[in-house]
Amino acid sequence: MSYYKILGLNSEPFSTSPDPEFLYLSREYDLALTNILIELRLKRGLNVILGDVGVGKTTLSRKLVKELNNREDFIFHVTLNPVFESEKEFLFTLIRNFDIPFDRDFREATVSEVRDVFEGFLLNQTLKQNKTVVLIIDEAQKLSQETLESLRILLNYETNDFKLVQIVLLGQLELYSRIIEIANFYDRIDFKFTLNPLGFEETKDMIDFRIRQAGFNGSMYLFLEEAIKDIYYYTKGYPRGIIRICHRCLRALVMSKSKMVVDRQLATEVIEKDSISRWRHVTMPQNSI
Ligand SMILES: Nc1ncnc2c1ncn2[C@@H]1O[C@H](COP(=O)(O)OP(=O)(O)O)[C@@H](O)[C@H]1O
Numbered sequence: 001m002s003y004y005k006i007l008g009l010n011s012e013p014f015s016t017s018p019d020p021e022f023l024y025l026s027r028e029y030d031l032a033l034t035n036i037l038i039e040l041r042l043k044r045g046l047n048v049i050l051g052d053v054g055v056g057k058t059t060l061s062r063k064l065v066k067e068l069n070n071r072e073d074f075i076f077h078v079t080l081n082p083v084f085e086s087e088k089e090f091l092f093t094l095i096r097n098f099d100i101p102f103d104r105d106f107r108e109a110t111v112s113e114v115r116d117v118f119e120g121f122l123l124n125q126t127l128k129q130n131k132t133v134v135l136i137i138d139e140a141q142k143l144s145q146e147t148l149e150s151l152r153i154l155l156n157y158e159t160n161d162f163k164l165v166q167i168v169l170l171g172q173l174e175l176y177s178r179i180i181e182i183a184n185f186y187d188r189i190d191f192k193f194t195l196n197p198l199g200f201e202e203t204k205d206m207i208d209f210r211i212r213q214a215g216f217n218g219s220m221y222l223f224l225e226e227a228i229k230d231i232y233y234y235t236k237g238y239p240r241g242i243i244r245i246c247h248r249c250l251r252a253l254v255m256s257k258s259k260m261v262v263d264r265q266l267a268t269e270v271i272e273k274d275s276i277s278r279w280r281h282v283t284m285p286q287n288s289i
Pocket residue numbers: 015016017018019022023024025026029051052053054055056057058059060206239240241243
């Protein structure tokens with residue numbers, strides 16, 4: 001029997017998949033999401049979401065996709081690993097992913113021909129079909145200068161009122177320095193947001209939220225506040241770390257014969273094992289908060 005069933009849950013509360021159902025909408029996530037949706041609706045062009053590894057960028061992009069799926073006037077594509085051999089390959093990937101008819105042999109076509117076909121598609125979709133075309137690129141720090149330059153050119157396609165393609169870049173902080181190296185790219189950013197790790201109260205809320213999303217409806221907490229304090233201190237509020245440790249705590253809770261709840265002792269044991277396995281030494285002060 002799965003450990004979570006023993007705890008009275010229907011599903012895994014701390015699974016690592018970036019499932020939008022388990023996205024806890026902290027104030028920052030909510031702000032980021034609302035603003036991106038506004039910018040997309042206004043068709044202003046470029047949105048950039050920055051953040052460290054594990055802060056929740058991919059999860060946010062899934063949530064965005066879920067929102068866009070509910071709106072018929074949006075056509076979008078998500079690129080998860082934006083590594084392309086050349087600008088032509090990048091543009092051709094767009095052609096394929098947006099299902100754009102292309103009746104030439106790709107190898108013979110020039111970059112500008114492929115770009116023209118994509119522009120034709122954008123004109124048709126936005127001006128004739130009244131659609132908003134969105135390109136979401138995760139792990140955008142991996143984009144080459146050449147591809148970034150190509151995106152900049154795509155952002156030149158515009159009417160007097162709006163851009164023909166909307167771009168959402170989500171990437172680690174170094175993406176920012178890459179962008180500012182490209183002339184006329186930085187000024188095209190309409191919305192830039194840096195996702196920060198959660199605060200203590202939010203960490204507590206996120207843990208509770210995920211447990212309840214997994215079907216827990218007991219009145220007791222599965223984690224004592226003292227345990228959450230240590231988890232917060234150790235993970236610095238990064239959701240990836242929080243869910244890794246919480247997952248292990250619940251497994252340890254099920255294995256322990258004597259405990260009904262994750263207390264500080266149990267959390268500390270899990271954290272110590274985690275830090276040893278990562279070859280890091282974390283000393284837990286008595287009153288970490
Ligand atoms: N706001 C959030 N609420 C709940 N879980 C989250 C949240 N943000 C991130 N997570 C979880 O943390 C982990 C890391 O998130 P992820 O989106 O992969 O981070 P990043 O893409 O920034 O590296 C994922 O397993 C995800 O489920």
